[in-house]
Amino acid sequence: MLSTIAFDADDTLWHNETLFSVTQAQFREILQRYVGDADIDARLYETEVRNLRLFGYGIKGFTLSMIETAIDVSGQQIAAHDIRRLIDFGKAMLEHPVELLDGVEAVIAALKGRFRLMVITKGDLFDQESKIARSGLADHFDAVEIVAEKDEATYRQIFERHALAADTVLMVGNSVRSDILPVTALGVRAVHIPYHVTWAHEQAGGDRPLPPGAHRLERIADLPALVDKLVSGAS
Template identity: 50%
Template sequence: MAAITTIAFDADDTLWQSEQYFRLTQQRFAALLADHADPADLDNRLIASVSRNLQHYGFGAKGFTLSMLETALDITDHRVPGRVIAEILAAGRELLSFPVETLPHVDAALAAVQATHRLILVTKGDLLDQERKLAASGLAEYFSAIEIVSDKNQATYARIFARHTDGPEHTVMVGNSLRSDILPALAAGSHAIYIPHDLTWSHERADEPLAHPRYARIAHIGALAETVAHLQSP
């Protein structure tokens, strides 16, 4: 089997916490509109708005904030009070300033594999926000290349693997999203290691490719080095 020389990492909810802050913002949004909609219905309509707007705003806090505003206008038939609009905008700004909390085992795992592999970061979302989180995390020094992209699909990975690796067959992608990190990377020809996170947005869920020969699942990133070695063993 081809030796793995490069490990590519997702960032949000793979290296540091992210989804929990979106959930907190969503709860704040529900409280603001409690007099106008049932919480479950509001959540469904917000998720539908976010998913629908991905093609316009992309992934991240700014698109989420615009979708909250759109949902508030829709729920209230454009009668949402100005005070509520101001509170939604404040919640969106706060979403861009939450502290960066790295997940357990991350520093040790990156240090271990950096000694034997080239590491690159492949993350999607708001450019300024992702740059802020990477700087605050203190993890930038581990990566020889950093790619912040608007979406993750097979073409995205093919381009990144061609630019920064010895080829997809020599690369493994590590992440918490089956839809964004695992399936398109496998389709581009790489290996993939899935690390489930307790909180995963419904848009990022998909069926696990359990029978795929280049796929593995681990409970936490602390098992990464051993799993990479296993993937390239005959």
């Protein structure tokens, strides 16, 4: 019997990856003045992935990786005023208003009271807490979990800590790699709602067919109808 609905946050409840894409385009523009047509995106991605184990996910790590990439790609020629701009990009991202995806408020309102609602998100604790507070949704959630990595072990710990049996939970998220595969591996049902931009790192496994126990929706507005079907045993 379904009793808990857990939501990923970034690109599931609110826009996130578009902010990174826009900033990365500005970063590219700055670097192109130093190196012309070098593959700046690939170099930044390499740096980000290499730094994940030290910085974790989030804007601060992304900002440091932009600076490191700029120093390396420019052959240490990047000017201090351009490094300053990269730092300002990061600050602007951290202060950017939280923009909910279409339909999120109505969906949360429809499910609240019927189900225990949770957020399970990864990334920088300070930034994620700030976004949840600024989203205006904080009061609707019974629990918020901010974790370093969304893998099977982490989800198992969360479900154990909240005493949630696998068949009582539905996880909703935009990343097959982080929100779907690790939970279905634990026997938990999941709903994949793709966002129009996916960070390369999250794309791993994204083109695979969904595992048993997973559903796919085009938009979060369709979630309450799917939940009703699941509750009535029709799906």
